Amino acid sequence: MNLVKIFRLTLAAALLTAGTLAAASAQAQAPLKIGYTDVQYVLAQMPESKQIESDLKAYNTQLESQLKSKAAELETKYKTYQQGEATMTDIVKADKQKELQSMQQSIQEFQRSAEQSLQQKQQTLLKPALDKLQKNIDLVANENGYTYVFNSDGGGSPLLLHAPKEGDISDLVLKKMGVTPGAAAPVKSGPAVAPTTTTPAPITPATNKSKTKTKK
Template identity: 50%
Template sequence: MMNKIKTLVVAFLLISFASFAQSNDQAPKFGYTNVEYILLQMPESKQIESELKTHSAQLENSLKQKYAEYESKLQAYEKGAATMDKVVREDKEKELMNLNNSIQEFQRNAQASLQQKEKALVDPVIARIDKAIKEVAKESGYTYVISNQALLAGPEDGDISPLVLKKLGVDPAKAQQTPEPAAAKPAAAPATSKSTKKKN
């Protein structure tokens, strides 16, 4: 799941804030944070991952059923093709081709469905994080907040993640230090090793 979230949070690589409270002779104040890290600390993160796993499992089960049907019909075709009437054989070949096309289309649609589901679940949380970052930046006088993924070096007191977590109602003391959740995998079918061949 979190690999895809990187795409969803790309807009947060650089978040700038105009600080009207600071006078022109004051140096800008920089802070940094990590949107993915904050997202992982929120209670919604586990719910999102759970819902994506459930959705992915449903798609995968449907795909397995389609693939099992294809394999069964392919084996039946291969056993009887030599003795089949030409019309029957061509009809079976057409049916197998249609099933194969259906499997490929389902795989594409399943991937799109999983991405849409993820976006629908993650976007509202990202919007809350965005709001919290901007509020923390304004309250603490930060002119700019950048992603720590783009940061090569910086002072520890520039990290506003604990402040953002507090703003979101999450206890920073209970935050995971190096969260690495398992990614929700999209439904995929096993590779088809057999192909339908016309026999003349």
């Protein structure tokens, strides 16, 4: 099972962009002033980031444990089936194969559900931090006369491809939140992926040339 990559900041960038693009100056005559911030850089230094990472890892571990348990149960039943296959009647064999196939499908469905659940958990954990970040971006923009603030997040698809350094308000936003800007590397983001485990190959009914024996 691949270890989840904690921050899906492409999502964060999309959420923040909707709000910041609308933060135009109330005075139509005010000169246009454009700023930008690296959402990934700021979030990585917020105190909340460590707790979010810890909570998400714990949730991921929980899902992984459940998936491994289901896979182990299937593995045990599969080995038992293989050991007794030679002495099984066709009817019993078909019933066991059907049971194994059903268990395997259940595991695959659980894995898909776990992936969605993990993504939802991630969004839930990130929302308070994103709301806080948006609020402070608005405060910094208003206090410093920025008409628009763009996202320069290098982890996703940046909306800003070139700009002067003085337009970067990332450190101002951190200071507004009481965080001392540091050299923390941006947290790399990627899709949240639930655990994967190796399960037995799909069980398919074997063709038996002999007829089912019945008691007379």
